Amino acid sequence: MLPEIKYYKANTVExxxxxxxxxxxxxRILAGGTDLLPELRSEKQNRKVIILDISSIKLxxxxxxEGHFIRIGALVKHSQMVESILLGRHAGFLTxxxxxxxxxxxxxxxxxxxxxxxxxxxxxxxPPLVALDAELTLESSSGNRTELLSGFIRGAYKTxxxxxxxxxxxxxxxxxxxxxxxxxxxxxxxxxxIARLQVAACGMIDSNNKICYIRIVPGSTTPxxxxxxxxxxxxxxxxxxxxxxxxxxDMVARKMVEITGVRWxxxxxxxxxxxxxxxxxxxxxxxxxxxxxx
Amino acid sequence: xxxxxxxxxxxxxxxxxxxxxxxxLLRDELGLTGTKxxxxxxxxxxxxxxxxxxxxxxCLVLAPQADGSEIFTVEGLEENGELSILQKAFIxxxxxxxxxxxxxxxxxxxxxxxxxxxxxxxxxKIAISGNLCRCTGYKQIIEAIKSVSNQ
Ligand SMILES: Cc1cc2nc3c(=O)[nH]c(=O)nc-3n(C[C@H](O)[C@H](O)[C@H](O)COP(=O)(O)OP(=O)(O)OC[C@H]3O[C@@H](n4cnc5c(N)ncnc54)[C@H](O)[C@@H]3O)c2cc1C
Ligand code: FES
Ligand code: FES
Numbered sequence: 001m002l003p004e005i006k007y008y009k010a011n012t013v014e015x016x017x018x019x020x021x022x023x024x025x026x027x028r029i030l031a032g033g034t035d036l037l038p039e040l041r042s043e044k045q046n047r048k049v050i051i052l053d054i055s056s057i058k059l060x061x062x063x064x065x066e067g068h069f070i071r072i073g074a075l076v077k078h079s080q081m082v083e084s085i086l087l088g089r090h091a092g093f094l095t096x097x098x099x100x101x102x103x104x105x106x107x108x109x110x111x112x113x114x115x116x117x118x119x120x121x122x123x124x125x126x127p128p129l130v131a132l133d134a135e136l137t138l139e140s141s142s143g144n145r146t147e148l149l150s151g152f153i154r155g156a157y158k159t160x161x162x163x164x165x166x167x168x169x170x171x172x173x174x175x176x177x178x179x180x181x182x183x184x185x186x187x188x189x190x191x192x193x194i195a196r197l198q199v200a201a202c203g204m205i206d207s208n209n210k211i212c213y214i215r216i217v218p219g220s221t222t223p224x225x226x227x228x229x230x231x232x233x234x235x236x237x238x239x240x241x242x243x244x245x246x247x248x249x250d251m252v253a254r255k256m257v258e259i260t261g262v263r264w265x266x267x268x269x270x271x272x273x274x275x276x277x278x279x280x281x282x283x284x285x286x287x288x289x290x291x292x293x294x
Numbered sequence: 295x296x297x298x299x300x301x302x303x304x305x306x307x308x309x310x311x312x313x314x315x316x317x318x319l320l321r322d323e324l325g326l327t328g329t330k331x332x333x334x335x336x337x338x339x340x341x342x343x344x345x346x347x348x349x350x351x352x353c354l355v356l357a358p359q360a361d362g363s364e365i366f367t368v369e370g371l372e373e374n375g376e377l378s379i380l381q382k383a384f385i386x387x388x389x390x391x392x393x394x395x396x397x398x399x400x401x402x403x404x405x406x407x408x409x410x411x412x413x414x415x416x417x418x419k420i421a422i423s424g425n426l427c428r429c430t431g432y433k434q435i436i437e438a439i440k441s442v443s444n445q
Contacts, residue, residue: 001313002313002314002315003313004312004313005311005312005313005356006312007295007312007356007358009358030356030359032354033354033355033356033359034336034351034354037315037335037336037353037354037356038335038336038354041334041335051312051356053356053358053359055359079348102336102424103339103423103424103425104349104402104405104406104420104421104422104423104424105336105339105342105349105350105351105354105402105424106336106351106354106424108348108349108350109350109351109354109355
């Protein structure tokens with residue numbers, strides 16, 4: 001059973017910030033509900049919940065081409081992301097990540113904004129968005145602010161969103177011409193969390209066959225999501241090779257353990273994340289045909 | 295609160311509690327019990343209906359969110375008092391064992407075929423990957439959907 005609910009609906013950004021300003025403390029924002037409804041069901045307390053449904057704000061339901069940048073409204077659903085030719089062309093790994101979220105039914109309701117604001121360590125769109133250095137716009141009655149996604153996420157299921165603000169736009173620069181990207185996901189949500197790992201990576205080589213652009217973001221490995229810049233720097237300026245990529249995989253695995261410490265799952269995760277990074281780089285730089293693991 | 299909703303081409307005006315899901319509304323308020331209640335957390339797909347053209351888990355839609363929407367449930371599949379081609383194909387291919395997953399499977403399959411009348415096997419698998427079946431092993435279900443797409 002769902003708890004008792006007081007339901008509000010906002011049709012515009014202005015209405016949303018107005019209602020948020022008046023109900024600062026208790027309000028729960030509802031977009032697609034694919035995270036929120038199961039969460040409400042599992043809460044044992046019998047308190048009345050105030051819900052603000054933002055799913056009908058039309059303005060935030062589109063993907064816009066801004067020249068060098070792409071801007072995605074927080075209410076865009078995973079299924080829309082999968083169908084977007086613009087995203088497919090300029091941020092392929094983000095499309096790939098959305099295509100692997102849940103099931104067709106979940107992708108038809110779940111939004112990009114919900115995936116970000118729920119801030120699950122295993123949220124699929126986070127690694128590619130962080131690799132793109134995506135920037136968020138948060139709106140409140142006192143105006144708006146922008147912040148890098150990597151700073152917005154403050155650990156597992158934590159963000160620095162203030163109670164009276166909400167996410168409106170996600171914006172990033174298109175990948176450079178010729179840059180290839182790849183998203184690998186291992187394991188399913190229903191399975192034990194030990195079996196969930198992702199890698200988002202993108203990169204390209206220059207005319208001398210040296211790596212001139214590279215970004216690597218593992219997912220589900222650490223409470224925060226960030227680019228593994230040390231590994232990126234190690235790869236830059238080198239020629240793609242099996243040995244180089246193996247080394248990069250090992251570096252990512254070592255760094256992961258440095259951050260999280262040794263846990264019961266480390267024995268398993270370490271070799272697997274190393275292999276996923278290696279495979280992802282092989283796919284980008286065409287050493288072997290890339291295989292998507294599900 | 296008051297909501298207006300179209301279900302299987304019939305318009306309803308209802309007074310509902312705020313904490314109902316679309317699944318509760320269909321089964322308990324409208325008596326359309328063809329849509330099944332399984333896990334209620336989006337994992338099993340037994341509650342799948344078509345909402346504004348898309349397959350969704352009705353257990354994850356808050357009923358007030360369905361205000362103004364158009365819904366199709368398994369009860370809406372029959373054509374002129376007869377089972378639809380898709381339903382007949384499920385029977386012919388023995389894709390129905392205990393039948394609990396069937397309404398959800400049918401709605402996922404219909405949502406796919408409405409948009410893409412000739413899906414590949416891979417597309418069929420993707421479309422029903424959110425529908426669990428404990429009995430059939432899926433093969434018969436995939437064959438049934440394929441047979442309709444070939445017609
Ligand atoms: C069966 C199942 C399978 C799933 N599989 C996956 C998977 O494979 N990968 C994956 O990444 N996720 C998965 N999910 C999780 C979920 O579907 C996604 O995270 C989805 O993108 C959430 O979007 P939503 O619109 O449904 O969010 P909601 O449930 O509406 O909201 C989620 C949270 O974010 C807040 N919120 C939403 N929008 C905003 C906004 N604009 N501003 C501020 N706060 C906001 C809400 O208050 C809530 O706390 C799965 C869920 C289910 C039930
Ligand atoms: S009852 Fe809705 S998905 Fe299981
Ligand atoms: S026929 Fe029994 S669950 Fe599918």
